[in-house]
Amino acid sequence: MKKTLIFGGLLLSAVLTYAQANISPAKPQSKQIIITGATIHIGNGQVINNGYIAFDKGKITAVGEGAAPNAAGAEIINAAGKQVYPGFICPVTTLGLIEVEGGAKGTVDDEDTGDLNPNLRAIVAYNTDSKVIPTVRSNGILLAQPTPNGGTISGQSSVVQLDAWNWEDAAYKTDIAVHLTWPAAGGGGRRRGPVVAVPGAESPDEARIKSLDAINNLFAQVKAYSEAAPSIVNLKLDAMKGLFNGTKKLFIIADGAKEIIEAVTFSSKWGVQAVIVGGKESYLVTSVLKAHNVPVIIRETQTLPARDEDDVYLPYKLPKILQDAGVLYGLTGIGFWRQRNLPFEAGQAVGYGLTKEQALSMITINNAKILGIDKTTGTLETGKDANLFISEGDALDMITLRVDNAFIQGRNINLDNLHKQLYKKYADKYSLKTD
Structure with missing residues (x-):
């Protein structure tokens, strides 16, 4: 049985890699x-x-x-x-971390157990042999930021170039960011639905407050740790030190206007450089983003707005709104294989106010600036x-x-x-x- 499983695994690997x-x-x-x-x-x-x-x-x-x-x-x-x-540069993606969406565990390596995992490094899981990568770079996408998922703090990301033998060769700039999913507030929205109270269970508001407290407590520990220079290394805290000396940025997933304001206020309080990822309602808080010099990475334009009452074309118009407001913005897609559509999603914004060169900048120099690689590329x-x-x-x-x-x-x-x-x-x- 064991020999059969080993042979079957080798055969599957051969089938997946033969064509490449x-x-x-x-x-x-x-x-x-x-x-x-x-x-x-x-x-x-x-x-x-x-x-x-x-x-x-x-x-x-x-x-x-x-x-x-x-x-x-x-x-x-x-x-x-x-x-x-x-x-083209693709930020915040699972390219090279997922090979078959919803497939066997061996093809998915974008997250780990636990809620606060800042010490996890996505780059060591980056698979340069992925057959998805050549299909993406055939559309001009030559650099990417493989990013972990899961939990409140999912880990660290790096920038890779998409033609390499292994992850060490692929590394373009390592450990540039720590990724945080901001606890969402309840209320409306196309995909949020009604909140049903369960007797004796923790309410959504209570869970949110608990999560926010845990985030603040962790940052307090990191700040004290970075100032104390202890002789014993704490891997979780050590991984976040770069947020306080400016060598890493805090990428915060937040869509709602309330969450974005909270995330910007939080980053300002702790003195860290923040980047908003998603930002569906960033158009409502452009003055806050500009005042704090916080950029936004838009997560695709080919989608529906967050709320039923919103303009159905709002996702297409969002890049132009941020452009006019003077907010630095970039663009990514969803998942991994769909990143091949990144240039076309940028091009879609041209029909809704951007010039072609502004749309190009969105996925080249703008993304490079946000990732901190604009001195060498973009x-x-x-x-x-x-x-x-x-x-x-x-x-x-x-x-x-x-x-x-x-x-x-x-x-x-x-x-x-x-x-x-x-x-x-x-x-x-x-x-x-x-x-």
């Missing part, structure tokens, strides 16, 4: 590469027509208009009529990492996006994926066109 056996991480950049003749979207609102971009040893060395200088010995990529973009500027891709059309439009080449730190990555392989397989069978 030929997709390996790219080798380091060996010579200068110059892309010429393209429309270059810098990521900060600037667009260069008939431009060039050069990079060597993984770093961008020149960007400009017209003919590229010092092209001798370089590999030239003629991108006339095409678009060049910074690699825009196509000299000195930054060569994280970029070439598209035949508008990368925010699902009809015209077609990524021809993608580079992570100058490495020309393999854009094959399971979906492309399956399409080719059955296109051959039924004599369909593959281009």
Whole structure:
């Protein structure tokens, strides 16, 4: 029986990985590469027509208009009529942590038992062999922030680049944030429903107060611990020290206006840098967010509003509202495989007030700023990492996006994926066109 189970497991693993056996991480950049003749979207609102971009040893060395200088010995990529973009960045995702949604335990590793787990590091569970990752990066998403779930404090997250042999190779910036789910207040909302009182049971309000007390007590302990510099390391408290010295941010999941105000007040009280994740009702409290310099990571635009009485198009309009209010905002999607739609959700906001370049910034430089990696990526500027891709059309439009080449730190990555392989397989069978 034991031998049968082992054989079955090996067979399943072989089936899952066979289709991607030929997709390996790219080798380091060996010579200068110059892309010429393209429309270059810098990521900060600037667009260069008939431009060039050069990079060597993984770093961008020149960007400009017209003919590229010092092209001798370089590999030239003629991108006339095409678009060049910074690699898209996906924050707050379970990409690489979940392989089969709702599947066997071995395919899901995004949370652990317990309610307060700040010492858990999502990056050590990040699976670089996930067959979902190549399908996502084929749409221009080159960096991500695998994030833990579960409990009130779920753990720490890091930023990874999406072409690596293992999690150590993938690490782009480690342990940048601690993730907190703010206790939700009761009351209306499309998905909240009525609260039914159970005799003798703890009421929702009592449970919420208890949870808030536990959070405040933990932060008091961390502050005292960080100031005392004890000789014995407490892993939970030590993991949160970075919140008090500015090396980590506190990502707070909060949707309602009341919860957002409470979360901002809480972070201000403890002197930590906060980021609101979700923020469905952030449009109601933009003055609070701006006054405290708290950014918002919007969790998808292709959804319904939180309340029945809200404008049905409110989720599409939210980026524009935050833009006009001067609040820094980024965008993520739901789950893991749906992150491939990230550029299209950004593009949807263009129909509701954003310019195309503002929508692009939302998933490039804005996300980079929020994650604290804007010094090395997020825009196509000299000195930054060569994280970029070439598209035949508008990368925010699902009809015209077609990524021809993608580079992570100058490495020309393999854009094959399971979906492309399956399409080719059955296109051959039924004599369909593959281009």
